[in-house]
Amino acid sequence: MTRRKLEENFFRVLMLLSIIxxxxxxxxxxxxxFIKGVPFMNWDMITKIPGGGFYxxxxxxxxxxxIGSLYVAGGATILGLLISIPVAIYINMYLGSRNVIANxxxxxxxxxxxxxxxxxxxxxxxxxxxxxIKASLLGGIVAVTLLVIPIxxxxxxxxxxxxxxxxxxxxxxxxxxRWEMSKVVLRQIRPGIFTAILLSFGxxxxxxxxxxxxxxxxxxxxxxxxxxxxxxxxxxxxxLGSPVEEVQGRAYASALILTIVVLIITVLSSWLAKRFSKNxxx
Amino acid sequence: xxxNPHISVQHLNVSIGNNDILKDITINIPNKKVISxxxxxxxxxxxxxxxFNRLLDDTPxxxxxxxxxxDGENIYDPKAEVTHIRKKMGLLSQRPYPLPMSIYDNVAxxxxxxxxxxxxxxxxxxxxxxxxxxxxxxxxxxxHAPATRLSIGQQQRLCLARGLxxxxxxxxxxxxxxxxxxxxxxxxxDLFIHLKQKYTIVLVTHILxxxxxxxxxxxxxxxxxxxxxxxxxxxxxxxxxxxxxxxxKGFIS
Amino acid sequence: xxxxxxxxxxxxxxxxxxxYYKSAPVLDHASWWHLxxxxxxxxxxxxxxxxxxxxxxxxxxxxxxxxxxxxCLLSSFYITEYAPQRxxxxxxxxxxxxxGIPPVIFGVWGVLFIIPLIQNHIAPHFVEFxxxxxxxxxxxxxxxxxxxxxxxxxxxxxxxxxxxxxxxxLSLGATKWETIRKVYIRKATPGIIAATVLAISRAxxxxxxxxxxxxxxxxxxHSVFDSGYPLPALIANNYGEMLSIPMYDSALMFxxxxxxxxxxLFNIISRVILARLERKLAA
Numbered sequence: 001m002t003r004r005k006l007e008e009n010f011f012r013v014l015m016l017l018s019i020i021x022x023x024x025x026x027x028x029x030x031x032x033x034f035i036k037g038v039p040f041m042n043w044d045m046i047t048k049i050p051g052g053g054f055y056x057x058x059x060x061x062x063x064x065x066x067i068g069s070l071y072v073a074g075g076a077t078i079l080g081l082l083i084s085i086p087v088a089i090y091i092n093m094y095l096g097s098r099n100v101i102a103n104x105x106x107x108x109x110x111x112x113x114x115x116x117x118x119x120x121x122x123x124x125x126x127x128x129x130x131x132x133i134k135a136s137l138l139g140g141i142v143a144v145t146l147l148v149i150p151i152x153x154x155x156x157x158x159x160x161x162x163x164x165x166x167x168x169x170x171x172x173x174x175x176x177x178r179w180e181m182s183k184v185v186l187r188q189i190r191p192g193i194f195t196a197i198l199l200s201f202g203x204x205x206x207x208x209x210x211x212x213x214x215x216x217x218x219x220x221x222x223x224x225x226x227x228x229x230x231x232x233x234x235x236x237x238x239x240l241g242s243p244v245e246e247v248q249g250r251a252y253a254s255a256l257i258l259t260i261v262v263l264i265i266t267v268l269s270s271w272l273a274k275r276f277s278k279n280x281x282x
Numbered sequence: 283x284x285x286n287p288h289i290s291v292q293h294l295n296v297s298i299g300n301n302d303i304l305k306d307i308t309i310n311i312p313n314k315k316v317i318s319x320x321x322x323x324x325x326x327x328x329x330x331x332x333x334f335n336r337l338l339d340d341t342p343x344x345x346x347x348x349x350x351x352x353d354g355e356n357i358y359d360p361k362a363e364v365t366h367i368r369k370k371m372g373l374l375s376q377r378p379y380p381l382p383m384s385i386y387d388n389v390a391x392x393x394x395x396x397x398x399x400x401x402x403x404x405x406x407x408x409x410x411x412x413x414x415x416x417x418x419x420x421x422x423x424x425x426h427a428p429a430t431r432l433s434i435g436q437q438q439r440l441c442l443a444r445g446l447x448x449x450x451x452x453x454x455x456x457x458x459x460x461x462x463x464x465x466x467x468x469x470x471x472d473l474f475i476h477l478k479q480k481y482t483i484v485l486v487t488h489i490l491x492x493x494x495x496x497x498x499x500x501x502x503x504x505x506x507x508x509x510x511x512x513x514x515x516x517x518x519x520x521x522x523x524x525x526x527x528x529x530x531k532g533f534i535s
Numbered sequence: 536x537x538x539x540x541x542x543x544x545x546x547x548x549x550x551x552x553x554x555y556y557k558s559a560p561v562l563d564h565a566s567w568w569h570l571x572x573x574x575x576x577x578x579x580x581x582x583x584x585x586x587x588x589x590x591x592x593x594x595x596x597x598x599x600x601x602x603x604x605x606x607c608l609l610s611s612f613y614i615t616e617y618a619p620q621r622x623x624x625x626x627x628x629x630x631x632x633x634x635g636i637p638p639v640i641f642g643v644w645g646v647l648f649i650i651p652l653i654q655n656h657i658a659p660h661f662v663e664f665x666x667x668x669x670x671x672x673x674x675x676x677x678x679x680x681x682x683x684x685x686x687x688x689x690x691x692x693x694x695x696x697x698x699x700x701x702x703x704x705l706s707l708g709a710t711k712w713e714t715i716r717k718v719y720i721r722k723a724t725p726g727i728i729a730a731t732v733l734a735i736s737r738a739x740x741x742x743x744x745x746x747x748x749x750x751x752x753x754x755x756x757h758s759v760f761d762s763g764y765p766l767p768a769l770i771a772n773n774y775g776e777m778l779s780i781p782m783y784d785s786a787l788m789f790x791x792x793x794x795x796x797x798x799x800l801f802n803i804i805s806r807v808i809l810a811r812l813e814r815k816l817a818a
């Protein structure tokens with residue numbers, strides 16, 4: 001009997017240790033970034049673009065990358081929304097939410113969701129080559145849009161499914177067309193749409209592999225879709241590879257910027273999600 | 283009533299969060315008899331039952347004060363060994379919950395926890411308990427089939443056999459026939475009547491007919507308090523308290 | 536709308552076809568078998584053996600699962616069975632926040648924290664010299680990245696187990712841990728497998744974080760302290776040169792195709808398991 005008690009206590013301790021490691025790794029990571037990044041943070045980093053010789057230690061900041069990332073992520077999210085909202089509506093309002101076709105489509109999007117970003121990057125590159133697009137803002141947006149569509153469709157689908165069936169079911173509508181019912185549903189799920197936007201924006205802004213081949217890199221802020229665009233993750237990556245310590249330090253600061261941005265987005269989106277599903281039983 | 287009650291509840295109070303579920307319960311459960319706890323839904327019958335084997339311990343926000351003495355020892359004593367206490371009682375829930383293993387392993391689960399029985403002893407034990415609940419002939423050829431393949435009535439009997447395998451002293455039943463068809467129900471009721479020769483049986487039920495058929499004593503609980511307690515026939519045909527009269531009114535015709 | 540939906544889905548097919556089409560030159564050059572089993576990677580000579588990269592991917596993924604699975608299982612048990620409400624509400628969000636951190640940040644952390652850790656504190660016990668850039672580093676970083684995935688799925692699965700089953704086991708005198716070990720694990724096994732398979736497919740495809748800590752030497756790793764060169768890293772590192780060397784771009788596309796097929800398969804397997812689980816519960 002004591003052996004059983006010992007066993008129980010032993011595993012209890014083990015479990016506690018595990019959860020501390022798992023949950024604690026968040027603090028470890030963010031903490032490391034903070035500690036290493038803060039010493040190199042200054043206003044220049046976020047307000048200037050790289051001067052000549054930035055990568056060997058001279059003046060400048062990563063404004064090009066910040067703006068570039070915002071453009072790419074923003075563009076991809078907008079484009080993604082334009083495609084995903086109709087798709088989510090179609091699956092739920094026109095196909096009926098729970099039949100074989102709808103579910104197989106859902107599986108297809110789940111599969112798309114699981115494809116790693118590097119494959120989207122490679123595929124985006126293929127498309128660019130096919131259409132003769134150079135590595136540019138446009139290229140980056142196309143590749144990231146591909147990445148982001150499954151996330152949007154999945155989130156929107158989940159959100160639409162929380163709307164009560166009677167509201168969704170077009171056949172119950174008193175003479176309204178499916179399109180009009182769709183508009184009603186969309187209005188209902190507005191906070192959910194915001195959550196979806198935030199989620200995909202957060203993913204888009206932090207991803208490297210999809211923009212690696214497709215967006216190019218530049219020290220300047222792009223002024224047209226055909227110019228190459230710097231992205232923050234890539235900027236971090238390049239700076240980190242520099243032999244100059246000052247530049248490496250700037251990489252940490254850039255990482256800090258990216259971390260803060262993404263954390264804000266994540267916290268915002270889960271706060272929204274919680275507010276939105278107030279009625280869900282935990 | 284015997285002088286040596288098997289379970290003696292003294293000033294038991296149970297509250298979950300801000301709700302007082304059981305208020306100042308004091309009752310003695312006599313030895314080797316069948317006692318039914320009756321009362322309207324939500325008045326604390328199941329909570330009272332679960333307080334006997336400390337199954338309430340894990341409920342969030344639960345507060346328990348008072349004593350529950352089993353064989354003279356307070357099971358809520360901080361030094362008490364929970365697994366030991368629970369071994370003394372077998373619990374039968376409303377719906378059968380066979381463990382995700384074979385029929386044999388279900389019955390052997392308890393004995394294996396508490397010792398290292400040899401295969402021969404285990405085989406005997408399994409057979410004995412399955413015979414005791416009338417299942418043996420129905421399952422003896424498929425002891426190693428998954429327990430979930432049995433019908434609901436068989437599953438409930440399996441759960442009973444499983445509970446008996448740890449050699450408890452007390453059997454607790456929480457509306458244990460409410461999910462069963464009439465035939466299975468009467469098999470289980472007969473089992474209870476038969477088993478009281480060896481065990482003290484406490485049942486929660488909302489079927490008065492069942493309470494009358496099976497039990498020696500009845501406890502009537504209302505809004506977390508014990509209203510009345512007495513021998514079956516007396517309580518049902520000649521209730522003393524108003525509330526009891528109201529509740530059993532429909533039954534006496 | 537119909538058109539959009541269908542075309543979105545066709546993207547899967549399009550990716551497969553596109554990658555295959557682009558891999559054709561290198562497939563003409565050497566058979567599938569040769570590409571997958573040879574470890575000679577000399578693009579300038581036209582030798583494309585993918586074995587080192589496949590092995591690199593396997594090593595890194597394997598290490599990450601070995602680290603993550605026990606930790607995540609124990610953590611999930613703790614969260615669902617032992618943690619008081621208040622603690623649960625604090626712990627769970629932080630596990631989930633991990634999933635929002637961009638991979639490149641994991642990479643930076645890997646370089647800042649894990650590499651020195653291995654180089655200075657772990658490797659010296661085992662090998663003579665190590666830069667710290669190794670499959671072990673990749674495995675550790677990957678493990679942390681897949682923590683939230685495994686924990687969230689396993690917790691969800693555990694929460695579907697009816698509490699009466701736990702009560703039945705406890706009533707027979709089992710301890711909580713015995714109940715977990717003997718009853719819960721059995722019930723949750725399909726879900727745990729699905730979570731693992733999903734985590735593996737996520738780990739296979741992770742590019743940047745692993746690239747930054749793995750060393751990127753095109754040799755088959757023989758110990759955890761050797762450097763590795765997983766498939767995604769191969770693609771990412773060499774895209775710059777791929778157009779200048781003949782067949783290089785086709786070879787990289789082939790790597791992408793390999794990745795695509797494997798991940799597709801794993802994804803489908805895990806979805807099937809999860810779907811069957813859902814159906815069993817609803818029945």
